[in-house]
Amino acid sequence: MMRRSLAGRLLLWLLPSLAAAIALPLLLHAWLQDSRLAFLLSALVTLPLLMLAVRRALKPMNALFRALSGSVNSYRDGEYNFSIHWRGSDELAELVRAHGELGDVLREQRQNLVQRELLLDTMVQNTPVAMLLVAPGGDGVRRVVFANLAARKLLHGGWKLEGQDFEALLGKAPVEMREALQRGGDSLFAVGQEDSEGDEQVYHLARRHFRLNGRRHELLLLRLLTSELRRQEVMTWKKVIRVISHELNNSLAPIASLAHSGSELVRRGRHERLEEVFSTIEDRARHLEGFIRGYARFAKLPQPQLQTVQWDHYLAGLQRQIAFTLEPCEPGLSSRIDPAQLEQALLNLLKNAHEASGDADMQQPHQVSVRLSRLPEWLRLEVMDRGSGMNESVLQNALVPFYSTKRNGTGLGLALTREIVEAHGGRLSLHNREGGGLCVAIQLPDSPA
Incomplete structure (x- = not known):
């Protein structure tokens, strides 16, 4: 046309x-x-x-x-x-x-959007995570805007929650859940079950805030972690039992063999080798004692008793116990720490650094150095050596309890150190240095005196 x-x-x-x-x-x-x-x-x-x-x-x-x-x-x-x-x-x-x-x-x-909304609604409604969307209403009362099936079963016996007064719902919830929701922020909490013999259900609470249609909304996510935690607990116990069994066998088998050899020597009247047999039995017994003591110390780590310490004096006292080079740092730095616990952690790191550097007597400070620096809201303490470092597999597992690459290691040194650092509200990390060696970094909250 x-x-x-x-x-x-x-x-x-x-x-x-x-x-x-x-x-x-x-x-x-x-x-x-x-x-x-x-x-x-x-x-x-x-x-x-x-x-x-x-x-x-x-x-x-x-x-x-x-x-x-x-x-x-x-x-x-x-x-x-x-x-x-x-x-x-x-x-x-x-x-x-x-x-x-x-x-x-x-x-x-629009058709694609409707199909996606149907798919999303199906996924949200069938997820085991309880989801609640809460926003203030026209009367100023916080009300439930959206709730999936898991949230309805958890908080309202399966009945509809949309439009309900959120504070009234909290009044009917278990005390532990109510306290967790009122505290603010993400948290873990356990709810005791009245119909079970002391059994508890562990939940993880996550909350996010955003604005929708000009109003402030809060999204609450409640996830039941009991089965996952129990599975992890069983796996941990299996690993602990396997490590303890291996260590006990390594010590008890030679002790039994040496005891039998000693009895044969006594029967034959050859007493000149008994001292060597008893000395070896004593060494294996003391090794086993130290192994069990390490597990007990890891399991019974107390809460840190915080004190204000000046880092220059604190590190100078540490240098008198084990040699290391202290790099120049800002004077007057201080923190609130548990001196005894952190000393235990640092001595363990310094001992590892000397062993990695091949310094058996630990009296060569030039191989091991310590650096202290201030970051925004943090203090960073680094223990560095010039050993061979770690490969990727070892780096990924070095902080896992019971993991060790040493022949007679228990795998508790770095795990105990991380436990101490995290009890102080800090973080522990490891990375290989340029030019060879390892750097173990401790970040502690900056709390000057």
């Missing part, structure tokens, strides 16, 4: 009126012989005709504009099941076609 422009369409409508506006004054002037009167009469005749032609020309366009305006309002209301038709092939036809394509795109996007 040949394309016609909108200007040409309007020109066709106005052409008769323009021809009349030109011919009529000439005819009237020839008849009346008065140009002013002829112009006035022709104007009175042609102006109404021109207005009528313009109105007739714009009538379908006005109808189209009303239809387009109505379709935009329908789009705003989420309705897309309609179409607009325009006869012709001018610019307005292109506008109608583009408008129709826009409607098709919006309709398809």
Whole structure:
């Protein structure tokens, strides 16, 4: 179809009126012989005709504009099941076609959005994590905006929660859950079950805040962790039993063998080797005693008794026990720590650093260095050596309890150190140094005296 422009369409409508506006004054002037009167009469005749032609020309366009305006309002209301038709092939036809394509795109996007919402709702409703969306209502009372099935079962016996007063729901919840929800922030809490013999259910609470439709909303996520924790507990006990069994066998088997050898020597009257046999039995027994003592110390680590210490004096006292090089640091740094516990942790790290550097007597300070620096809201203490470092596998497992690459190691040294550091609110990390060696970094909260 040949394309016609909108200007040409309007020109066709106005052409008769323009021809009349030109011919009529000439005819009237020839008849009346008065140009002013002829112009006035022709104007009175042609102006109404021109207005009528313009109105007739714009009538379908006005109808189209009303239809387009109505379709935009329908789009705003989420309705897309309609179409607009325009006869012709001018610019307005292109506008109608583009408008129709826009409607098709919006309709398809709306269908995809509905399908995604259905999928998301199905996933949310069937997740075992209890989800609550809470927002203040018009009366200022915090009410539940959304709750999935797990939240309904947990807090309202499976009944609908939307619109319920959140504070009233908390009043009916267990005391431990109520306290956790009122504290703010993420937390772990255990709820005792009245119908079970001292059994507890452990939950993890996560909360996030955001604004929706101009109102502040809070999303609460309650996840039951009891089964997961029990599974991890069983795995941990199995690992502990395996390590203890291995260590006991390594010590008891030679002790039993040496005891039998000793009895044979006594029976034969060969007493000259008994001292060596008893000495070896004593060494294995003391090794076993130290092994058990290490486990007991790890299991019974008390809460740190915090004191304010000056780091320069504290590290100088540590240097008198084991050699290391202290790099220059900012003077006057202080922290609130448990001196005895942190000394135990640092001595363990320094001992490991000397062993990694091949310093058996631990009296060569140039191989091991300590650096203290201040970070925003943290103090960073680094123990560095020039040994061979650790490969990726060892780095990933070095802080796991009972993991050790040493022949006679218990795997508790770094784990105990991390336990002490985290009890102080800090963090422990390991990384290989450029040029060889390992750096063990302790970050403690910056709490100056």
